[in-house]
Each structure stands twice: as structure tokens, then as C-alpha cells.
Amino acid sequence: MSAVTAEHEHDDHHDHGPEKGLLRWVITTNHKDIGTLYLLFALAMFFVGGIMALVIRAELFEPGMQFVSPQFFNSMTTMHALVMVFGAVMPAFVGFANWQIPLMIGAPDMALPRMNNMSFWMLVGGVLLLASTLFMEGGAPASGWTLYPPLVLQTGAALPFAIFSVHMLGISSIMGAINIIATIFNMRAPKMTLMKMPLFVWTWLITAFLLIAIMPVFAGAVTMLLTDRFFDTSFFNAAGGGDPVLYQHIFWFFGHPEVYVMILPTFGVASTIIPVFARKPLFGYSSMVYATAAIAFLSFIVWAHHMFTVGMPMAGELYFMYATMLIAIPTGVKIFNWTATMWRGSMTFETPMLFSIAFVVLFTMGGFTGLMMSMAPIDFQYHDTYFIVAHFHYTLVPASVFILMAGGYFWLPKWTGNMYDEKLGKLHFWLSAVSVNILFFPQHFLGLAGMPRRIPDYAVQFADWNMVSSVGAFIFGFSQLLFLYIVIHTIKGGTGEKVSDEVWEDAHKHGLEWTLPSPVPYHTFATPPDKIPTEHF
Amino acid sequence: MNVDLEQRNKKTVRALVILVFVMFLFAVALIPLYDILCEITGINGKTKQESAVLDYKIDTQREITLEFITSLGAGTDLAFKADKYEIKVHPGEVVTMSFTASNKTDQRMTAKANPSVTPGPSVGYVKNTECFCFDTQVFEAGETKHLEVQLVINPTLPEHYKRLTFGLTFFDTTN
Numbered sequence: 001m002s003a004v005t006a007e008h009e010h011d012d013h014h015d016h017g018p019e020k021g022l023l024r025w026v027i028t029t030n031h032k033d034i035g036t037l038y039l040l041f042a043l044a045m046f047f048v049g050g051i052m053a054l055v056i057r058a059e060l061f062e063p064g065m066q067f068v069s070p071q072f073f074n075s076m077t078t079m080h081a082l083v084m085v086f087g088a089v090m091p092a093f094v095g096f097a098n099w100q101i102p103l104m105i106g107a108p109d110m111a112l113p114r115m116n117n118m119s120f121w122m123l124v125g126g127v128l129l130l131a132s133t134l135f136m137e138g139g140a141p142a143s144g145w146t147l148y149p150p151l152v153l154q155t156g157a158a159l160p161f162a163i164f165s166v167h168m169l170g171i172s173s174i175m176g177a178i179n180i181i182a183t184i185f186n187m188r189a190p191k192m193t194l195m196k197m198p199l200f201v202w203t204w205l206i207t208a209f210l211l212i213a214i215m216p217v218f219a220g221a222v223t224m225l226l227t228d229r230f231f232d233t234s235f236f237n238a239a240g241g242g243d244p245v246l247y248q249h250i251f252w253f254f255g256h257p258e259v260y261v262m263i264l265p266t267f268g269v270a271s272t273i274i275p276v277f278a279r280k281p282l283f284g285y286s287s288m289v290y291a292t293a294a295i296a297f298l299s300f301i302v303w304a305h306h307m308f309t310v311g312m313p314m315a316g317e318l319y320f321m322y323a324t325m326l327i328a329i330p331t332g333v334k335i336f337n338w339t340a341t342m343w344r345g346s347m348t349f350e351t352p353m354l355f356s357i358a359f360v361v362l363f364t365m366g367g368f369t370g371l372m373m374s375m376a377p378i379d380f381q382y383h384d385t386y387f388i389v390a391h392f393h394y395t396l397v398p399a400s401v402f403i404l405m406a407g408g409y410f411w412l413p414k415w416t417g418n419m420y421d422e423k424l425g426k427l428h429f430w431l432s433a434v435s436v437n438i439l440f441f442p443q444h445f446l447g448l449a450g451m452p453r454r455i456p457d458y459a460v461q462f463a464d465w466n467m468v469s470s471v472g473a474f475i476f477g478f479s480q481l482l483f484l485y486i487v488i489h490t491i492k493g494g495t496g497e498k499v500s501d502e503v504w505e506d507a508h509k510h511g512l513e514w515t516l517p518s519p520v521p522y523h524t525f526a527t528p529p530d531k532i533p534t535e536h537f
Numbered sequence: 538m539n540v541d542l543e544q545r546n547k548k549t550v551r552a553l554v555i556l557v558f559v560m561f562l563f564a565v566a567l568i569p570l571y572d573i574l575c576e577i578t579g580i581n582g583k584t585k586q587e588s589a590v591l592d593y594k595i596d597t598q599r600e601i602t603l604e605f606i607t608s609l610g611a612g613t614d615l616a617f618k619a620d621k622y623e624i625k626v627h628p629g630e631v632v633t634m635s636f637t638a639s640n641k642t643d644q645r646m647t648a649k650a651n652p653s654v655t656p657g658p659s660v661g662y663v664k665n666t667e668c669f670c671f672d673t674q675v676f677e678a679g680e681t682k683h684l685e686v687q688l689v690i691n692p693t694l695p696e697h698y699k700r701l702t703f704g705l706t707f708f709d710t711t712n
């Protein structure tokens with residue numbers, strides 16, 4: 001930021017609107033514009049990743065090979081995961097962060113607006129590069145999203161491009177994280193002390209530190225894959241004295257915290273929405289903050305629970321087993337607190353609340369299967385079966401994705417000034433909540449019965465539940481078109497009902513953003529607010 | 538944006554960028570750390586790559602079944618077999634095992650074998666006193682070689698080990 005912009009701020013900042021035309025979206029440094037870009041991009045990628053998932057479920061609808069080759073099937077499982085993780089869920093939460101963090105802490109914008117623009121376009125570049133590998137000789141990577149050597153080294157022409165795209169996504173995430181930390185540390189309204197920050201801000205602060213700690217590690221690991229393939233190093237090559245298991249250690253040192261990168265902001269949004277519709281302050285605010293920090297800390301010391309079957313010594317198995325079980329404690333604190341927030345509240349069940357309640361229930365189920373797998377001797381049965389597929393989809397789809405939907409319904413009226421269609425929203429909720437269980441619940445049975453993950457064909461005894469799961473997948477997938485329609489409809493004017501500044505009854509007690517006019521003006525909090533809501537704390 | 542804020546942002550960014558580099562170095566440092574850890578604890582089934590002269594008392598009360606398995610790295614065009622798949626040994630007794638490997642190609646090949654012992658935690662008790670795997674082997678086109686391994690099991694091997702597997706994997710290292 002140069003002195004020139006600093007001068008500008010005083011005279012014409014307030015009436016200075018957005019640029020006209022499409023160029024606005026390319027060069028914008030406004031946190032709201034960039035938030036919108038992130039969210040729309042994430043929504044688009046949600047559908048791209050979703051189509052890949054439907055290719056997988058179509059192939060698995062019946063035993064035998066129906067539509068695609070095994071190689072392409074494996075590319076689909078790999079690309080589905082990478083697109084959903086790096087293209088949909090993470091960017092969507094960054095979108096929320098961009099929109100909401102400045103509004104929630106009373107800041108005029110993000111701390112580093114130009115870097116903000118850069119990290120968005122870097123993300124787009126990274127995802128497009130990743131998608132382009134689908135059209136390369138030898139196909140897209142088909143090794144699973146974990147990119148384990150030696151298998152991943154057999155990828156065709158796509159390997160260096162996939163790795164380079166991982167680098168770009170990593171740089172984008174790191175820039176985003178630095179920006180978020182700088183904003184939270186340096187731009188809070190004077191009265192917004194750390195322990196008064198809304199939980200969404202807290203969870204993102206901690207997530208940003210996780211990102212900064214793990215993305216360089218992942219970048220290091222994939223760079224070593226690159227040199228193993230092209231420069232004759234042997235980091236992971238047993239022939240040259242290396243060890244492929246070492247890759248797994250490095251990957252999961254990144255990979256386990258990475259799953260918390262997706263769930264911690266989820267916790268933050270849920271902790272924002274539930275109190276509003278329970279009409280109560282959040283139960284146990286400070287325990288929520290400490291639990292989040294505890295989960296983040298623990299996430300660094302449990303990675304080898306993904307590797308119970310590689311032949312670790314007994315001491316290692318025991319250590320990683322007990323450490324993993326510990327995570328259930330702070331996670332349990334959170335679930336207790338959300339439940340206690342709802343306890344005897346005067347609850348209403350608008351769409352965002354429905355999604356949030358479903359999140360509390362269904363996420364808990366995912367947590368329980370996690371706890372089952374944390375037991376090393378039992379995990380030998382579950383490892384690399386559909387049971388684990390069920391586990392992480394319960395923690396990601398009806399948790400992270402549901403909360404993203406909830407956040408969308410919750411904040412869209414504030415951002416656009418238009419109300420979404422509540423009837424359609426509820427329909428979308430019920431279709432999603434029922435079909436997501438038809439989709440993923442049977443996968444528990446398949447896994448327990450021994451069906452391995454990442455295979456295009458299976459023995460006939462698995463046929464029935466696979467068929468049920470595929471039917472659920474298609475209902476779930478097509479229900480999301482309804483969400484797309486609702487979002488577009490709301491942006492274009494919605495029900496026409498005039499939304500108030502606080503949108504939801506008494507929401508102004510729960511956060512600064514609800515004290516602003518609806519729709520939120522292009523520039524907000526040019527001077528920091530002198531009062532902050534205290535209902536929460 | 539005022540000057541003070543700009544200063545603070547710069548400071549925050551600098552600290553965080555340093556953290557990014559530290560974490561990257563950490564990832565690179567994991568490679569030697571991992572090998573050191575495996576060597577100290579012997580937890581990775583990698584046997585020590587050195588010959589040793591050991592003087593154990595032979596424990597004739599115990600008998601351990603020693604299995605030999607052979608495998609080949611990707612693209613290694615050798616035929617490689619243990620001459621016996623299983624023998625019974627007393628702890629402390631020095632045994633010699635022979636293997637046969639032949640080059641199936643019509644080109645000269647250099648290859649190196651990597652030894653391993655399972656279950657992993659038993660690795661510290663199995664000493665290779667001599668092994669063809671200590672050196673790179675050169676095979677002429679079509680050549681067949683008889684190769685030898687000498688090993689001895691430390692008599693302090695915990696009671697519950699009754700069966701150990703000694704594996705060798707040959708890798709073509711011509712290039």
C-alpha cells in the first residue's frame with residue numbers, strides 16, 4: 001500500500017464504488033469481491049468434483065466393468081479428491097473468511113489486499129493446471145490423492161504438471177493464510193480483544209497457522225517425488241537406498257492436519273449459526289477456543305494412524321493409537337457445547353439451522369468411526385476398505401459441505417440484501433440430508449464386509465449395497481442443482497422480501513456484521529466501530 | 538491505511554514467511570532424521586550394512602525357523618531364488634545360505650540387493666556377517682551367479698520369536 005492510496009482514503013473512499021465491467025473481477029482488491037470470487041469458484045468446482053464422483057458411482061452401480069477403464073476410474077477417484085479438497089472445500093472457506101473476517105472484527109478490508117487478489121488467481125491457475133492433466137498422454141494421476149510412490153511415479157506425462165499444480169495451490173493457500181493472520185492480528189477494532197472475537201475468526205486464525213505449517217511440508221514431499229522421477233535421486237526409491245514409507249510419513253504429517261484445515265472453519269461457522277437460531281449465547285465460548293487450539297496441536301502428533309498397517313513397531317502403534325484417541329476429547333467438548341447451546345433455547349428451524357443441526361448429528365457419527373479406526377489392531381480390518389471411505393465422507397460431506405451450505409443460506413441475505421426462498425431451501429435440506437445417508441451409510445457395511453477402496457469392480461456379494469449407495473449419490477448430486485438455482489435466484493432478487501439489517505431475529509447481538517445495512521455496502525468499517533456485541537461472551 | 542499499520546503488517550508477514558521456510562527445511566530434514574531414527578531404533582527392518590565378527594554362545598535349546606524370500610525391483614530382469622526357502626537354526630550359530638541369480642537379458646547388468654528382516658523389531662538381533670548385498674554385483678549377459686549370505690541370530694532374541702523372515706530384493710542399477 002503506497003502513500004497515494006493512503007491519501008485517497010480520506011476524501012473519496014466512502015463513495016468510491018466498484019469498477020465497472022468485467023475487469024472489476026480481475027483486478028479487484030476488495031475483500032467482498034474476492035470473497036465472492038472464491039465462493040463462486042468453489043461452487044463451480046463442487047460441481048466438477050461432483051460429476052467425477054458420479055462417474056465413480058455409475059461404474060460401481062453394478063459389479064463388472066461398465067463405463068470406464070480401470071485406469072480412468074482411478075484417475076477419477078484421485079481427481080475427485082484433489083478437486084474437492086483443494087478446489088471446493090478449502091476455497092469456499094477462504095471465501096467465507098474474506099467476506100466475514102473483516103466484517104466480524106470491524107476492519108475496512110483484509111490486511112494485504114493485493115496479495116489477496118494474487119492468491120485467488122494463483123488458485124484458479126493451479127486448479128486449471130490440475131484439470132488439464134486429464135487430457136495428457138497417460139491420463140491424469142491415478143494413484144489416489146495421497147500420491148504414494150512408487151505407484152505415482154508411473155503417472156504419464158501428467159506427473160510434473162500435477163506436482164506443479166500442487167505447488168501453486170500451496171503457494172495460494174500460504175498467501176491466503178498469511179493474509180488472514182495479518183488481518184486478525186493487526187486490523188481488529190480497538191475493543192475487539194482476542195477473547196471477544198467470534199469463533200469463526202478464531203477457528204480461521206488457528207487454521208491459517210496450520211496451513212503455514214503444513215503446506216511447505218507437502219510441497220517438499222512432492223518436490224522429492226519430482227526429483228526421484230527426473231533427476232535420479234532416491235528419496236523414496238528402495239533401489240537407491242531410499243524408502244517409500246518415508247513418503248507416507250511426510251505426506252501424513254501434512255495430510256492429517258490438512259483434514260483439520262477443512263473441519264476447523266466448519267466448527268467456526270457452526271458456532272456462529274447455532275446461537276442465533278437457539279437465541280442464546282454460545283455455550284462455553286472459551287472452552288471452544290481452547291478445544292480448537294488443542295485439536296490443532298494434536299493434529300501434528302497423530303499422523304501415523306494412517307499407517308498402522310505399514311509394519312510399525314509395537315511402541316509406534318500404541319503411541320499413535322492413544323494420541324489419536326485423545327482427539328476425541330476436545331472434539332467431544334465441542335459437540336457438547338453445541339448441544340448445550342441448543343438446550344432450552346427458543347429454537348427455530350430455518351434452513352441454515354437445519355443444516356447445522358444435521359452437521360452436529362452426522363459429524364458425530366464420522367467422529368465415532370474415526371475413533372473405531374484409531375484402535376490399531378482393529379484398523380487392520382478397516383484400513384483401505386470402504387469403511388474409511390464412509391468415515392471421511394461423514395466428516396466432510398454432511399459436516400464441512402453441509403456447513404458451507406448453512407453459511408451460504410445464513411449470509412447470502414446479508415450480502416445481497418435479498419431473501420432466499422425458504423421453502424426451496426428446506427426442500428434442498430431434506431433431499432440432501434436423506435440422500436447423503438443413503439449414499440454413505442451403506443459404505444460402512446461394504447467396508448466391514450471387506451470391499452477395498454479405489455477399485456472399479458467388485459465381488460458380487462457387494463452388489464446390493466453398492467447399488468443403494470449409487471442411488472443415494474445421484475439423488476444427492478442432482479439435489480445440489482437446486483442449491484445452485486436458489487443461490488442464483490437469491491442473487492437476482494430472491495423472494496423480493498425486504499431483509500432487515502439484522503436479517504435474523506436479534507442477530508445484531510451475535511456479531512458486528514449484522515449491525516451493517518443490508519445489502520452490505522462495498523466499503524465498510526472505514527472507521528472502526530466503537531461498540532461490539534457482547535451477547536456471545 | 539496508516540503507516541503504523543503498514544509496519545505491523547510487514548512485521549507479521551516477515552515472521553510468517555520465515556515460518557514457511559522453516560517448515561520447508563523441516564520437510565527436507567526429515568529424510569536424514571528418518572534414517573537416523575531407523576538406525577538407532579532398528580525399527581524399519583533395514584539390517585546394518587556392515588560385516589561383523591561376532592562371538593555368540595550357541596543356544597542349542599532353541600530352534601528358530603528362518604525363511605528366505607526373494608523379490609525384484611520394478612523392471613529388474615533377473616531370475617533370483619533362494620536355494621532353500623526355509624532352514625532351522627540355533628541362535629548363535631553362524632549359517633550360510635546360498636542364492637542363485639541369473640541375468641535374463643543379453644546385456645551386462647549391474648544390480649544391488651537390499652536385505653530386510655521381518656518382523657521389524659527383530660532386526661537388531663539378526664547380524665549379517667557377510668552378504669553379497671554389501672556390494673554391487675555385475676552380471677555379464679546371461680550370466681548365472683551363486684551368491685552367499687552369512688548370518689547369525691543373537692541368542693538374546695526375545696522368546697516369542699519362533700520364525701523370522703529374511704528378504705532380499707534385487708534392483709537393476711545399470712543406469
Ligand code: HEM
Pocket residue numbers: 146259260262263305306307324325327328331366367368369370371373374375379382383384388391392395396400
Ligand atoms: C475424532 C476424530 C477423528 C479420528 C479419531 C479419526 C481417525 C482416523 C483414522 C484412524 C484414519 C485412518 C484409517 C485408515 O487409513 O485405516 C482416518 C482417516 C481419514 N480421516 Fe479421520 N478421524 C477423525 C476425524 C476426521 C475429520 C474431522 C476429518 C475431516 C474433516 C477426517 C478425515 C479423514 C480422511 C480424509 C481420512 C482418509 C485419508 C485417506 O486415506 O485417504 N477425519 N481418520
Ligand SMILES: [Cu+2]
Pocket residue numbers: 255256259302303305306
Ligand atoms: Cu488422520
